[in-house]
Amino acid sequence: MQMRSSENELMHEIIQSLKDGKRRVFLDIIDELQPYDVAQQYQHLPAKHRNKFLLYLTLAQLKELMEELSKEDQLEVLQKLGIEKSTKVLDLMENDDLTTLLADLEPEQIEELMSEMKKEESDMVQHMMKYPAESAGRLMNNRFVWISKHYTVREAVDKLKDFAELAEYLNYLYVIDEGKKLVGVVSYKDLLLGEMQDKIEDIMFTRVVKVDVLTDQEDVAKLISRYDFVSIPVIEDNDKLMGVITVDDILDVVIQEANEDIEKLSASGKAIDFKTKPLVAAYRRLPWLILLLLIGLVSGSIIDGFSETLQSAVALAFFMPMIAGMTGNTGTQSLAVVVRGLVAQDLDVKQVVKLIFRELWVGIIIGLTCAILISIIAFIWQGSLILGIVVGSSLLITLIIGTLAGTIIPLVLYKFNIDPAVASGPLITTINDIFSLLVYFGIASMFISKLS
Amino acid sequence: MQMRSSENELMHEIIQSLKDGKRRVFLDIIDELQPYDVAQQYQHLPAKHRNKFLLYLTLAQLKELMEELSKEDQLEVLQKLGIEKSTKVLDLMENDDLTTLLADLEPEQIEELMSEMKKEESDMVQHMMKYPAESAGRLMNNRFVWISKHYTVREAVDKLKDFAELAEYLNYLYVIDEGKKLVGVVSYKDLLLGEMQDKIEDIMFTRVVKVDVLTDQEDVAKLISRYDFVSIPVIEDNDKLMGVITVDDILDVVIQEANEDIEKLSASGKAIDFKTKPLVAAYRRLPWLILLLLIGLVSGSIIDGFSETLQSAVALAFFMPMIAGMTGNTGTQSLAVVVRGLVAQDLDVKQVVKLIFRELWVGIIIGLTCAILISIIAFIWQGSLILGIVVGSSLLITLIIGTLAGTIIPLVLYKFNIDPAVASGPLITTINDIFSLLVYFGIASMFISKLS
Structure with missing residues (x-):
């Protein structure tokens, strides 16, 4: 946070030294910088100065620069350096960084890059790439004593x-x-x-x-x-x-891992950041949305099934979004509590049972509070005591179901070794929509003679 | 991951040494353990052995034990140790841990605990507690050379x-x-x-x-x-x-911080873990739910306003949950992308404008895809081309609005220095419900003569 003010100045000095062809001055400036800052300077440097910048750096500095860059920039640097200097830099790099760099490349590219590397280094990297993604073997390095x-x-x-x-x-x-x-x-x-x-x-x-x-x-x-x-x-x-x-x-x-949890909880699709292109971002987000759209149609067919009830008491429709929404909200809350908790600790059967009972109680308390509130509001708004009772009792039941669904679905996934975060807020919300409509119209149908 | 199998054995040895009154044997066992493991043993130890366990530990070991325990357990240990030994242990503790321990206590408790501490230590801790929560001053320690x-x-x-x-x-x-x-x-x-x-x-x-x-x-x-x-x-x-x-x-x-983001994104309330009591958890979750319930009623009054339209074409209700749900889902996705991105980097105005345009394009692509899909489904299901067009065009518009709302709302919060994660999935979903109903019934009303 401290160095901001002098950064433009610094860039200016660096460009000046490159223009003047004074490598000594350039290296004096670079020596005083952290690798991250060197990378920042490189990334912000006008493209025409980049070749000279790389030419002037020592091999050790190139290695440190590489480790701070994104994969795209790394490949650009390697290309600018040429095969001989690239190989020397790759030899110096930490194995774990190297493994990450090579992970998504085409086999030919890997072979080309590694063909000139020291055998010992390339053997180690190739060995590491055999371990599964996200395992300790992929993450380790051999720079220890x-x-x-x-x-x-x-x-x-x-x-x-x-x-x-x-x-x-x-x-x-x-x-x-x-x-x-x-x-x-x-x-x-x-x-x-x-x-x-x-x-x-x-x-x-x-x-x-x-x-x-x-x-x-x-x-x-x-x-x-x-x-x-x-x-x-x-x-x-x-x-x-x-x-x-x-x-x-x-x-x-x-x-x-935290980002991945948030990605999954929001069903927002893998690896979308501020730089992702619109078409790519849309493509990554669409599978979930289409799935949710199809599940959402189930809600539609439930309402279809109850269309007579609805037709004879249109006021029922007024509370539909609220009941469906609330059930989704409480489910999302429970889901987050479970996913977050599982990051911190593992659960045994006894604890799972305890947790489910805890959430049942939470559902009952929340359900009762909201049900009483909405009954009174519905009664005042629509002037119908029966409508108040139908809406209130539906909300009570759906909030309990929603809370339990938000708890039990991720726990079941966890039990089967599936990441519980894939349950995701939108999925829980959409499933809870279905439960809530069934309960709401089910109860309303029982009272239909008094409602219409 | 390695030590699990021998943990019961270890516990057995520790209890044996305590029963036999062999402090030397006990200390030999403890010496080989990491502080975290000592704390685990202490927490799993039957209550009747705990006093002797604490009595046998050296001051340095007690200090390390304290640093691994939860605040409740810390206070229990201090109480068991008595004021004199407690003070010595507190003197040894890192200032940052001490500041955390004292942060939520009553002033009298703090005074009692600190009255016997070395002046230099207690001055430093009192000084640190003057810095704002979550600042570097609260987090630092003075154990450096x-x-x-x-x-x-x-x-x-x-x-x-x-x-x-x-x-x-x-x-x-x-x-x-x-x-x-x-x-x-x-x-x-x-x-x-x-x-x-x-x-x-x-x-x-x-x-x-x-x-x-x-x-x-x-x-x-x-x-x-x-x-x-x-x-x-x-x-x-x-x-x-x-x-x-x-x-x-x-x-x-x-x-x-990751947990706090997930808490806020899911509106699940502060600090609920697997041990939180049902009443406390419900109390922490209710404020958001009640707020969302009241906002949800706005949706109800919108439908109320369009009740004639709905009454003359009940089929409109079939697609209501799907349209509202999808708008909420895309909003939640955008929200997560923004919140996640802001953790990694700060944004300037130029980047904000670029991001909003990116999300606009994402909304258009997603909207067109889903709109075409739902138009076909609606036409096949209900046999009405007009209904298909109404549902499809509504979905197109609401998905664009939903995507933009999920992007712009957190950015506005960020601009005003409010944590963008408080926008939360449930809040965005509920707000998007309102937008989507207005658009849907607005479009439907224009076509009402052809729908009914």
Whole structure:
């Protein structure tokens, strides 16, 4: 938030140094910037200066720039750099970023990009791409420092020095045995406070919290936020240490998962942001809308079935949108409470039963309050006590049903390992429309002789 | 994810050691656990063992336990510990956690708890509580290592050793001048790679990214996730270094803010989780529902106004819920896209205009698709071409209006610095009900002679 005012100035200085061909001046400016800011400058730079900007950057700076860019911009940079320099930059990049970059590309493009990379790097990336999307294996990187349990503190500190440039965070060193098995962890604090001749296996912490390569990224996020870790080790069968996941990637995961929940809850379709083209956005939103339109027709056929009732008491129609709407609203509320709650904790059968009973009570309390209110309003407005009773009792029943539907539908999805957020507000609303019309016209039909 | 299977066993061992009165054995078990796990054990422990569990823990362990517990459990622990031991534990706690604990307590309770604390600590906490809720000042802690710019690398490393126990993360040391002003930052990597006699001011990074005590926590989260920092320094006027915010607290903020967005979008009321009592949950949900109920009555009076039209063509009622529902659905989608997008980036006027035009196009494309579909369905179902045209053209217009309402309403709120998420799916749905009924019956009235 602090640097805003000087940003135009900065851009001006950068362009000047590029125009003057003064690489030294340019690098002095870039050196003082964070990678994110370098990327911002690059993105806002007039297109004609971009080639020189890239030419002037060091390989390490290019790698950092790449990691801040969107996939489209990354590919543009790679193209501008040419195959030789691209390959060097890709070699330097974190494996997890590389995996993300390659994930959606065509096989030929991947092969072209990777053909010139160091074998070790490209093998690792290809291996990572075999893990399922959103798994720990996709998210991990190999920029961590491991030490043998037979090291002394002095040896560990020496190794740390050698790898300081490489490692992302230095808070933990992971300890492995002869078979590359993860057997412990030593924090940098432990090294600082230990004696130089202490053996690592004597000071290491053996109860390491770790995740499997197949663990879902949401579960990794839960662990990291629970334990306040800066990084967490990732293992494959037999405790073999494969990589680490760092908190910065987890922060991105948490933001992404929250966005996905909101996407699903609002049935707004995948990955629409401010830059999405209208046709693409419409295409992504339409499937849900068409489904909801067809379900909405069921409501129509219910009213069709009760058209005699409606014809003899048109006033019934006045309260239709309100009753249907309220049932949808209470259902949406319950849905949000369940989806939100499931992010924070898992549920067992006992808790599920308790939750359903809680929501039943909530439905009854809400239903009674709203039913009494609407009965009085209906009576005053339309001057018919019977109409008041029909509307009020319908609202009571539909609010209870709506609340339970909003609770039980996501729980059933959860039980079958489907993300409960796909139930979505609009879906719950549309289903509740159907329930509410059935109840409303059902009750009204019973009183029809007194209503008309 | 790894430790589940042994958890019952662990609990058994802990209870055994408590029963046997073997504190040494108990502490050996606890030493191997993460604070989160200690808290889990405490929470699942039968009530009769809890006093002894607390008695056996060291002060440092009690402090860590406290930081993992809910506010209710924290107060229970403090009560069990008694005033003297409580005070010692509170002295050890991080200021930000302490501020959270005290935030909602009665003034007398705060005074009682703080009366025995070290003056320095209680002054800091009282100072922090003066900052607004959700500001950086509330979130910061003072467990960081600062060094003078005149230090050598050796002096910095020595200071780091002295404070290793205290500091939360050691990745950065903040450099201050004589007036306590923040002038630079040195990473631990820099120290490792520097020469012992180097001056800090020569190796430090001067373009420090920092936040003000009054910065909103959401903006702090944006910065931390943007720059991949582990911590960020907090300053007050004149660049005076007041504290740091660490990434673990930011992870909690991001989760909390996402939950708040979902709460608001679903109008589900503040802070309802699986443990909230039915009466409390109903009370928190009712204000929105009652408001929506009253708005829903406006729909009723619109239908009332068109009751002659409806009476002469009851088939119009069949499509009412579908049209109202679809308008609400597309509005909810647009709302979610806007709210989600605003979390990621701020908008200027040019971008707002562009976004509104994008959504206008989306509305037209969606509207045309759904309108053609429903015209055909209505014609086939009811055998009336006119009805098909009325329903189709109404849906086209209401979908465009609904999409724009779902876009413009949150943007207007955002413009006036109101959180756009308060617009909420249910509110947009209810408002769109009104628009859609006006359009539908308006168009139907024009064709009424041909419909009945």
